[in-house]
Amino acid sequence: MIERHLMKLRARDSVSPQEEEALRSVARDVRTVDADVKLVRAGDELTVSTLLLDGMACRQKDVRSGERQITELHVAGDFVDLHSFTLKRLDHDIVSLTPCQVVAVPHAGLRRITQEFPHLTRLLWFSTNLDASIHREWMLSLGRRSALARTAHLFCELYVRLGIVGLAQGLRYDLRLTQIDLAECLGLTSVHVNRMLRELRERRLVEFRQSTVTILDWDALQRVAEFDPAYLYLEHRPQ
Amino acid sequence: MIERHLMKLRARDSVSPQEEEALRSVARDVRTVDADVKLVRAGDELTVSTLLLDGMACRQKDVRSGERQITELHVAGDFVDLHSFTLKRLDHDIVSLTPCQVVAVPHAGLRRITQEFPHLTRLLWFSTNLDASIHREWMLSLGRRSALARTAHLFCELYVRLGIVGLAQGLRYDLRLTQIDLAECLGLTSVHVNRMLRELRERRLVEFRQSTVTILDWDALQRVAEFDPAYLYLEHRPQ
């Protein structure tokens, strides 16, 4: 059930069988939700955190005019609101972008983990800091990268992150997002995203059609995006 | 010494005398550094975290062309690289923007805290999640706010954050940054920041002259910025 989450953790550090068991034992109530469902509303008091088992979700904030900014995309295996364990309530919404399977982890269970499993606790803390690192990389994109580089960068990031949890096949992965969703990640309009997708396709870097991303030239794509995966903290080599 | 850090924590939660003592006991080697000194270089293995006692520092990332994006400003009382306790190395640089006083906190000491003080541990974890929350708000600025709103928003954020640690006097605070620094925070050019500062001044919202920010109309400024301090998590009311 939490296999993908374990894959994510083990790409960064070792997880002992006892720690694995502790994690398994705190997960409760698997449920399936449709696309475009608000899993968490900004400001709500939370007593459980949500682990994404399947599908894609995002964190989003919006401005009064109604435009939204997606601040992070979440893939299977991500703890979408582990932050709420220490923050109690969230400053942003969490929304499913595709149909999702999720499982709830009560904060009481997490508290037990923090008391009995210091190493696992640091690993969970690490996960939230990894989110912050991804946030910073997105800030760099939003603030300093051109629309083309920014778009390319997102495809690179997703390729690596989906690969970690076994959701990339060769140079291809499923991405059930609209160009509108992408625009809300990239701080662009969907019209402009469309043009950037065309350019990436014409330059034979990536193709995004029928909910599938196909990387045509990984090296060149990384170069255009100035993509360096260091910010994803993948240096762990299992013994 | 770590008074400002305690003020920051106590604006969010209670800190017991034992916890306070534990924090004091792990701080080592106060030192003073000049402006524009790289306190931490991206990628370096770290065994200590740095607490900022005085001055202003930032996290920054850069693109190949040399432009930099400041991803967070840090004020006195901030733990500038607590993230490194779980991440081991950082994905970004930490640089002093003014002369600073800093103190080192060895990770070994933090580890001891995580073993003996679960509540304080959660508070430290909270601090890193607060950074992530600030990152998200900046992403909203970079992606969806106009240059004017974005600039106004930064002045609002700093007013609140400096106020928490006693560094705002009435509607005024010291800000020893150049317009170039601001531009690097805001994802703009310094020329455009200059124009936005003029407009904010002419509209009698804020004034930034001679390293001093003077808020002329707090309500109107918040309105222009669409500033809502919820993301700074200040709801704690001490008993």
Place this chain on the structure above:
DNA sequence: CGCCCAATTGACTTAAATCAACAACGGTGG
């Protein structure tokens, strides 16, 4: 089949960048 949302494309506008010149400021050394 038809409807609705997403994708696509072209024409045009605009916010911010760029370029350039100059003024103000602050620190340093003669």
Place this chain on the structure above:
DNA sequence: CCACCGTTGTTGATTTAAGTCAATTGGGCG
């Protein structure tokens, strides 16, 4: 003490990347 120099701040003219507006096509699904 003040002249000099490099950095920062200021402003205007111009360019450009991305947004806006609008029309059309296309796909998936009830």
